[in-house]
Amino acid sequence: MSWSALFTDRRWRWIAWSAVALLLLALPFIIEALLGRSWVRIIAVALLFVMLALGLNIVVGFAGLLDLGYIAFFAVGAYSYALLASPQFAVHWPFLVLLPLGAAIAAVFGVLLGAPTLRLRGDYLAIVTLGFGEIIRVFLNNLNRPVNITNGPQGITLIDPLQMGGFSLAHTHTFAGLTFAPVHNYYFVFLVCAVLSIVLSLRLENSRIGRAWIAIRDDELAASSMGINTRNLKLLAFAMGATFGGVAGGLFASFQGFISPESFHLIDSIMVLCMVVLGGMGNVAGVVLGAVLLTALPEALRYIGPLQQRWLGGVIVDPADLRMLLFGLALVLMMLLRPEGLWPARRRRVAPVHTGNADVG
Amino acid sequence: MSADNVLLAASGIGKHFGGLAALSGVSITVRHGEIFGLIGPNGAGKTTLFNVLTGLAVPDTGTLIFDGHRIEGLKPHAVAGHGIARTFQNIRLFGSMTALENVMVGRHLRSNTGVLGAVFRTRAAVAEERAITRRAHELLDYCGLSAHSNNLARDLPYGDQRRLEIARALATDPKLLALDEPAAGMNATETAALKALLERIRNDGVTLLLIEHDMKLVMGLSHSVAVLDYGEKIAEGEPETVQRDPRVIEAYLGGGFA
Numbered sequence: 001m002s003w004s005a006l007f008t009d010r011r012w013r014w015i016a017w018s019a020v021a022l023l024l025l026a027l028p029f030i031i032e033a034l035l036g037r038s039w040v041r042i043i044a045v046a047l048l049f050v051m052l053a054l055g056l057n058i059v060v061g062f063a064g065l066l067d068l069g070y071i072a073f074f075a076v077g078a079y080s081y082a083l084l085a086s087p088q089f090a091v092h093w094p095f096l097v098l099l100p101l102g103a104a105i106a107a108v109f110g111v112l113l114g115a116p117t118l119r120l121r122g123d124y125l126a127i128v129t130l131g132f133g134e135i136i137r138v139f140l141n142n143l144n145r146p147v148n149i150t151n152g153p154q155g156i157t158l159i160d161p162l163q164m165g166g167f168s169l170a171h172t173h174t175f176a177g178l179t180f181a182p183v184h185n186y187y188f189v190f191l192v193c194a195v196l197s198i199v200l201s202l203r204l205e206n207s208r209i210g211r212a213w214i215a216i217r218d219d220e221l222a223a224s225s226m227g228i229n230t231r232n233l234k235l236l237a238f239a240m241g242a243t244f245g246g247v248a249g250g251l252f253a254s255f256q257g258f259i260s261p262e263s264f265h266l267i268d269s270i271m272v273l274c275m276v277v278l279g280g281m282g283n284v285a286g287v288v289l290g291a292v293l294l295t296a297l298p299e300a301l302r303y304i305g306p307l308q309q310r311w312l313g314g315v316i317v318d319p320a321d322l323r324m325l326l327f328g329l330a331l332v333l334m335m336l337l338r339p340e341g342l343w344p345a346r347r348r349r350v351a352p353v354h355t356g357n358a359d360v361g
Numbered sequence: 362m363s364a365d366n367v368l369l370a371a372s373g374i375g376k377h378f379g380g381l382a383a384l385s386g387v388s389i390t391v392r393h394g395e396i397f398g399l400i401g402p403n404g405a406g407k408t409t410l411f412n413v414l415t416g417l418a419v420p421d422t423g424t425l426i427f428d429g430h431r432i433e434g435l436k437p438h439a440v441a442g443h444g445i446a447r448t449f450q451n452i453r454l455f456g457s458m459t460a461l462e463n464v465m466v467g468r469h470l471r472s473n474t475g476v477l478g479a480v481f482r483t484r485a486a487v488a489e490e491r492a493i494t495r496r497a498h499e500l501l502d503y504c505g506l507s508a509h510s511n512n513l514a515r516d517l518p519y520g521d522q523r524r525l526e527i528a529r530a531l532a533t534d535p536k537l538l539a540l541d542e543p544a545a546g547m548n549a550t551e552t553a554a555l556k557a558l559l560e561r562i563r564n565d566g567v568t569l570l571l572i573e574h575d576m577k578l579v580m581g582l583s584h585s586v587a588v589l590d591y592g593e594k595i596a597e598g599e600p601e602t603v604q605r606d607p608r609v610i611e612a613y614l615g616g617g618f619a
Contacts, residue, residue, distance in 0.1 A: 203480050207474060207478075208489075209474070209476060211465055211466050214458060219454070221437075222449065224436070224437040224441075225437045225446075226467050226470070226533060227438045227441035227442055227467075227533050236476070240476070
């Protein structure tokens, strides 16, 4: 039996998925034992990027709208959370209000970006969305005068962690003999959110809405002739994608406790886009893989410094430079070898239904 | 011919592209349940008329009344909502989707699951999805494509792609099916099968509007024919009458033969 059959076969899939679930639950402890706590943090961040990449995949992968300013929605979500849960305005709203609110605000920004760009496609849309991303960042950077809203380049500090009653994720808890440091706590919250994002993406993809998005991507004119309201569905794609970004942003702010406009540069948008394209545009599993790999790879390449020291007796090339060089090389190689991504989209097969003769009309 | 028998009445349709008059003052009347053939030499304005009719182009002048509604200038999806579906001269399928999914997209218009229904898999959404799938299978079967249901549209043979476009258009439950050169590139066997399919569709109650260059096919199928030349209608009527019209012969063969 092949590996993938394990997950679809009736008898085995229950066991296979339980094994995956157990592995994901044990992962932070395994990683900590093998690689140290900094890697637990990296896999937690990877889960945030899974959410971001899945959100962008709705816009780019499903609806085929090239968005180079996606990180702006992440920023909107992060700032929505930070401003309403920090000493900045001395308000401390609960996260159960703030995360949905951040998602809603991001969705509004998604529509604000989508509405003027409805007629644009491809390169032209990319340029406008790139500009949009920069506008948001520049605004955040400068909204400290004349009235201080965002605290400008200094950013916002002392952001509340996720907490409810007396229970805070920022404290270390002991449960069933295991020690849960804050980074472990956040890992589990992010895991739940990432899994929800995956379920949401898959259900949307295999629905009337998802088919309409893919139809627009394949041939917008034919899609509209088949009765698809392309304007509404493109706006919906922008809004849905932004929602994922908004939630991820709120989680990011609570996790870090500090945000500044520095975290929301064009390069971050490009990074998320790379995850989508490299993993396999339009394929949820591929996008998840892309997000995890592209978060882990640059971190793994940090070991190049010590390795040079050991093998060559000294640091010959600055590790920071070499790291990005190798990262770029890896991207180029992957695109040459697998131009459709690591795990390309294959359209789903629908089980046959036996029917009688059809009558039309 | 009684007025309530009219499904589509186009009158005085004009469309200019810059200085070029693609259509000037074209009027046609399509009756319920007929096959209406639209013919004319290349560049006569047939496809432009189709585009005006289906909302892909806005006419400069004239009115379109379809099934009692004014439809000129409406967006394509709204026109489809009124019950006009079309195929394209240069096939425009959703290449990355399977044949079945292409037809399922056609059901978009006649279904209404939203984001919440899709995400929470409500009972109504699941039932609707099942109905969409069943209907799509029926229509593939109807067009003789059931063997291809799980193949990607872009991998289908040419003739099957043309029939898949018809299946997809039928999925929108059209009152009028507008076909832009459905037999183009087909061999004699495929054309014969297409002719049978089109007659069957008409017998099942769908009115057909047909652009076609295969004269034998269009004259054999159509109840009425209109001839366009240089953006003007030069003849309209029964196929036998139109074929003998000197202006039509001149348009097709050039001056001197009439």
